[in-house]
């Protein structure tokens with residue numbers, strides 16, 4: 001829902017620490033002149049301006065809930081500037097949902113106004129994106145399958161409640177692991193702080209970054225309770241990754 005959460009006046013929502021302002025989770029992979037985003041949130045336009053993105057080369061989706069997809073319409077300026085479609089990579093299930101949620105994009109009749117120009121690519125295993133190998137990490141988000149992604153020595157896994165053993169093997173040897181930790185209290189479809197710490201102990205990354213954090217966690221207070229190699233991520237955080 002983002003922090004501040006609409007209508008809420010709790011200490012975290014009213015915090016003056018900029019790291020307590022959280023737009024919906026997404027990451028930008030920038031390498032060799034290419035920009036690839038994982039998920040287009042309802043905050044995508046603002047996030048893209050904040051990150052000074054001048055081009056967008058591809059979008060990868062984790063799943064098709066509202067928060068990771070609703071910013072798709074805002075890729076249109078990149079279609080116009082780049083005079084072309086933006087490739088989209090997602091599971092078959094996510095692509096099917098995208099075509100329902102954004103039916104106006106996929107209608108055959110020519111629209112009167114601009115619509116996002118996309119080219120759909122189904123993820124069936126590791127794939128190459130402009131020379132970077134992206135490995136999907138299947139996980140469960142309640143009863144819904146989702147994908148995390150590994151790129152070199154880093155992985156991004158948001159919106160999950162359970163990681164199968166076969167996926168834990170794909171998370172071995174990471175320098176940086178960015179993962180869901182919604183809140184302290186258990187949640188039916190999200191990993192909480194305790195569960196995410198247990199996963200970090202299992203897959204042993206050098207560093208872990210918690211994301212998809214709700215207003216139950218204040219940045220500095222939560223960080224003070226975590227092991228030194230586990231930190232809350234925050235909007236605008238940039239890390240260098242070995243690929």
Ligand SMILES: [Zn+2]
Nearest residue numbers: 008010013215
């Ligand atoms: Zn609040």
Ligand SMILES: [Zn+2]
Nearest residue numbers: 063065141159
């Ligand atoms: Zn979700």
